[in-house]
Amino acid sequence: MFEWPKYGPLLLVIILTVMLRCCWVLIINPVPFGDADHFERIALSVSRGSGFSLDGETPSFYRQPGYPILLGVIYSIAGPSRHIAQGVNIIFAVLAVWVPALCSQFFP
Numbered sequence: 789m790f791e792w793p794k795y796g797p798l799l800l801v802i803i804l805t806v807m808l809r810c811c812w813v814l815i816i817n818p819v820p821f822g823d824a825d826h827f828e829r830i831a832l833s834v835s836r837g838s839g840f841s842l843d844g845e846t847p848s849f850y851r852q853p854g855y856p857i858l859l860g861v862i863y864s865i866a867g868p869s870r871h872i873a874q875g876v877n878i879i880f881a882v883l884a885v886w887v888p889a890l891c892s893q894f895f896p
Contacts (some may be wrong), residue, residue: 798889805885809878813871820870827856832868834860 812818820828829842834857838844859873866872 798886802882802885805881806878809874809881813874813878823851826851827859828870828873830856831859831863831873835863835868 826842826848830840830848830851833839833841833844836844840848840851840853840856842848859876862872862876863869
């Protein structure tokens with residue numbers, strides 16, 4: 789059963805997290821640079837079937853494969869869109885708040 793006093797602060801933090809991230813995406817509309825640009829380019833390459841590459845031809849070994857491959861799979865399903873990547877980042881931000889709160893119940 790849902791208990792507001794127990795879960796209220798967590799829900800407020802999650803709502804605040806989503807609202808701040810959505811405002812950042814919709815108002816600022818950040819353009820990826822540096823690592824984010826590399827991750828997006830590799831994800832586009834993976835979604836096109838060109839492998840783990842920054843330019844679509846030369847394999848890249850300088851980035852961790854997890855996030856670009858996940859994003860590449862999502863791009864191949866939903867289509868390449870920066871808003872899709874930002875939505876995935878919002879989901880990860882919510883998980884970054886919720887999972888530690890859930891774990892703290894098991895390890896007081």
